[in-house]
Amino acid sequence: MNLGLKNRRALxxxxxxxxxxxxxxxxxxxxxxxxxxxxxxxxxxxxxxxxKALGAASAVGVVADVATGEAMDRLADAAxxxxxxxxxxxxxxxxxxxxxxSEMTEPALVEWFQHIVVSPIRIANRLIPxxxxxxxxxxxxVGSTGMQHPIPNLALSNTLRxxxxxxxxxxxxxxxxxxxxxxxxxxxxxxxxxTRDAAALLGRQKNISFEEALTERLAEAVxxxxxxxxxxxxxxxxxxxxxxxxxxxxxxxxxxxxDGGRIRGMV
Numbered sequence: 001m002n003l004g005l006k007n008r009r010a011l012x013x014x015x016x017x018x019x020x021x022x023x024x025x026x027x028x029x030x031x032x033x034x035x036x037x038x039x040x041x042x043x044x045x046x047x048x049x050x051x052k053a054l055g056a057a058s059a060v061g062v063v064a065d066v067a068t069g070e071a072m073d074r075l076a077d078a079a080x081x082x083x084x085x086x087x088x089x090x091x092x093x094x095x096x097x098x099x100x101x102s103e104m105t106e107p108a109l110v111e112w113f114q115h116i117v118v119s120p121i122r123i124a125n126r127l128i129p130x131x132x133x134x135x136x137x138x139x140x141x142v143g144s145t146g147m148q149h150p151i152p153n154l155a156l157s158n159t160l161r162x163x164x165x166x167x168x169x170x171x172x173x174x175x176x177x178x179x180x181x182x183x184x185x186x187x188x189x190x191x192x193x194x195t196r197d198a199a200a201l202l203g204r205q206k207n208i209s210f211e212e213a214l215t216e217r218l219a220e221a222v223x224x225x226x227x228x229x230x231x232x233x234x235x236x237x238x239x240x241x242x243x244x245x246x247x248x249x250x251x252x253x254x255x256x257x258x259d260g261g262r263i264r265g266m267v
Contacts, residue, residue, distance in 0.1 A: 004246030007057050011079040011127070013037045013066070013120075016193040019142050019172040020092040022237030023185075023244075030241055032088070035079040037064040038132035058083070065091045066115045069135040073182035079127075085134075086127045088244045089165075092142035095158035095194055096156040098201065099154040104155055121167060128171075129181060137180035138244045138264040142169055145186045145263050148255060163254065172253035181252035183243050188259025189221035190231040227260030 010027050014020035015036025024036055028051040036051070036059065044061025051059035058253050060082045063088050064075035079086050094114040124139060131137025145151070147165045150158040165184055171183035189195060196214065203213030236258050242248055243256065257263055 001243075001247065003030050003241060005244060007049075007239065008032045008087045009035075009079075009083040009085055010090065010244065011035045011037070011076075012073070012090040012092065013064070013084045014092035014094065014142070015090070016040070016043045018081075018194060019187060019190065019233065019236055022140070023048065023090055023092075023140070025054060025233075026237035026241035027088070028052075028054040028059065030245075031055055031057055032244075033057040033083050034059045035062055035082050035086075035136045036060075037062050037075050039065055040064060041165065047133075050255070051168070055257070061244055065170035066119040067111075067212055068114075069119060069122045071113075072119050073126065076123050076126040080253035084123075085130060087131065087134075087136060088138045088140070089124060090140045090142065090240065090244075091124065093120070095144075095154075096160070096199070098153045099155055100153055101155040101159075104159070108156060109159075112156055112160055113163075113232045117156075120164060128175060129250055132175055132178035135179040137175075137178075138184040139168070139180065140240055140243055140250075141165070141182075141184045142253065143184040143186040143255065145188055145257060145259050147184065147186060149263050149265065169253050176252050179249070181243070181249065183248075183251060183253070184255040185236070185243060186255050186257045186259065187236055188225060188231055188235060188257070188262040189218070190236055192233065195230075221262075225260040226264045227232075229258060229260065231258060 008136045009135045015024040016038040048059040048061045064071045146158040147161045197218045199214035
């Protein structure tokens, strides 16, 4: 299938590793031009070279931190300068620390509201008008199944990601007639650095080795997943490329789960 992504211009936030990188890889294989963001220039340069080797029309790394709105403005400007515009925007960021709902604090809520809600909306508001004007655009939020089925001990993530989901659902209805689609791509347990970090925390809590903790965490995920395995980044990224493609022009305002069937709800 030709996804029609050759030379399309994509900005992938957090594109050096994990789920963001998996989408960037899939877009590169389809011949898209890419700007990726992250916090380490050396890692960005390494990732950009790898994306070019995969087939990206171009690939540039830009240092940007979602902690500040000004950084989002600079990132948007840098992406437009590098590619002449942005057709595809992938909103992605690191996840907040684990905590229960009763453990959430106001400072943590304010800090992570900036990361998960304010900064993504700010850069989207800066780039979507040009998409509407040209009659074509794609916005993908790297989400979580916790948006739909709250995950124990991830109360900050559950709370704030639900906010960005509500924003996307609302705005998608306003821009659809202009050829702009907006969707959430929600992973189940995918073996990324964040999964490994969660295992490391579990190991410290239980005073067991990292290897033991990772095995325990993955085994629990497998038990809860009808597919009988955890996901890999290559399970996730290609769906992002499809949602960014010409073929997905009639899919908008949706949450697409890549979770091996773990969420058993029918909606």
